[in-house]
Amino acid sequence: MLGIVHLSTFIIGTILIVLLPGPNSLYLLATASRYGIRAGYLAALGIITGDSLLILATVLGAASILHTYPVTFIALKIIGASYLSYLGIKLFLHSVETWKKHHNPPETLAIEADISELAKAQTPYRTALTISLLNPKAILFFLSFFVQFVDAKASSPALSFLCLALILQSISFSYLTLLIFGGRKLANYFSQHHRLSSVAICIVGILFIAFSLKLAFSSI
Structure with missing residues (x-):
């Protein structure tokens, strides 16, 4: 059907x-838990857009x-690894700030959260899109994965x-x-446990750095 097999x-x-x-x-989950459902869907739209562009590039x-x-x-790999490292370091630094804010009055935390949401809720789309596009391995993956399910005799591949x-x-x-709604539930829990939130953000930051190293040492 339509040149697709299996x-x-x-x-x-x-x-x-x-x-x-x-x-x-991981970025989407962190975004939804920190900035809410709207920001989560902006990140999701960035991911979908990036993957669509990579699939188009593959074709x-x-x-x-x-x-x-x-x-x-190599150039794309270095840029992608650097960007992931940058995001990982930012998350790590944010986790340190969150840990320190544990001693702030609840009113201060609420005000800072509102300011943070207004300042950053517009960036998830661009960030998620950039993460998607700076992954040259994705192009090779889409080609090697999709080609297995396209009939060699298809009239319109x-x-x-x-x-x-x-x-x-x-x-x-x-x-x-x-993930978005799961992240929102995590946000409600982490809002009452700032130190645990700090640890979770730190772990995500470390994972981003690990992803950057994996990409940096990958090959075609």
Whole structure:
């Protein structure tokens, strides 16, 4: 159907892949828990947009460019790893600030939270989009994964890729929605346990740094 083979296997594989933790899902979870549902959906939209652009780049032949010109892959890899490290360090520093605020009066914490929300709630889309786009491995993944489910005799392979992309994005959006509301519940809990919140933010920051190192030492 539409040049797609083994559709059920594709769906199962996509669900398993989407469930794997990565910098995008961790960023969305942290954003939803800190800034609320609206900011969480802005981050989700950034992730969906970034993945869609990468899938489009894959269909248009970006993967072959990365193979033909390894320096392009290296440059993107360095930029992506640096950006993830930057976000990880920012989260780590924020965890230190959160730990220190444990001794502040509740009124002060509430005011600071309102200011933080107004100042930063508009940035999740751009940040999530940047995290998605600065991952050259994603282009190679989409190509190697999608091509397994496109019939070699398909009259319109581009249409097959489009259908697979829509299925993947639907599954991804459903999972991101669960993370958003899960993050909001965590926010209600962490608002009463600032030190635990500090530790959680610190762990996420360390994971981002770990993701940056993994990307930095990856190869085509």
